[in-house]
Amino acid sequence: MSLKLYGVLRSRATRPAWTAMELGLDFEHVPVIQAYRLKDPAAPDAPLNTASPAFRAINPNGLIPSIDDDGFILHESLAISLYLARKHGGPLAPRDAREEGLVAMWSLWGMGIEADCLAIVQKRDAEAAAARLQAPFAVLDAALAGSGGHLVGGRFTVADINLAEVIRYAQPARALFEAAPAVQAWIAACQSRPAFQAMMKRREAEPA
Known part of the structure; x- marks a missing residue:
């Protein structure tokens, strides 16, 4: 198996995992837990974690996720998703330079709101x-209403994956979605996809 994904799914590793599953890729999932979740990350019996020398040899930043694609090491969840879509093509990937620009734009746009979305799910000054x-x-909401319910090209792409996984953190704030019906319909459609549901089933099987 040439593709390895490092990182537990209770992390941003959901983004490349969902992308890989949409693409039908066979990959080895190597659980790497965040060191801050462990009492003693350096204990002899500690699970593989972001402070483990074995993982730091792969990602010296000590962050998840990372991939090893037949010897090609890549970090950062958005970059990994974009890479997998670009490499394997199909409708998930951009079809031309304009679509590539839009996919990158929406993925990066999501990073601008991620902190507030995370604050909601983590109940930190959520209001x-x-x-x-x-x-x-x-x-x-306006962009989705004007583009047929998807971010790029009138179809489901990796941009939808990257942004939907940011927006998911905000879902406890129901009033936000009620005021944005196109966003509400879009996230529901994204999360109804079999690959998303399969990914979340794996995620929910992990220790909280």
Whole structure:
């Protein structure tokens, strides 16, 4: 098996895992837990974690996810998803330079709102975070309403995966989605996909 994905799915590793499953790729999942979740990451019986020398040899940043694609090492969840789609092609991937630009734009746009989305799911000043998200949600809602319900090319692409996995963190703030019906319909459609559901089933099987 040439493709390895390092990282537990209770992390941003969901993005490349979902992408790989949409593409039908056979990959080895190597669980690497965040060191901060362990009492003693350096203990002899500690599971493979982001502070383990064995993992730091793969990613010296000590962050998940990473992949090893037949010797090609790549880090950062968005970069990995974009790489897998670009390499394997099909409808998930951009068809031309303009679509590639749009896929990158929406993926990076998601990074701009990720902190507030995370604050909601982590219950850290969630009300203020939801208030800050009202304006970007309105922008996304208008874009989706005007483009047939997808971000790029009128079809499901890796841009939808990358952004949907950011927006998922905000789902406890129901009023945000009720005020943005196109966003609400889009996230529901994304999460109804068999590959997403299969990925989440694996995620939910992991220790919390």
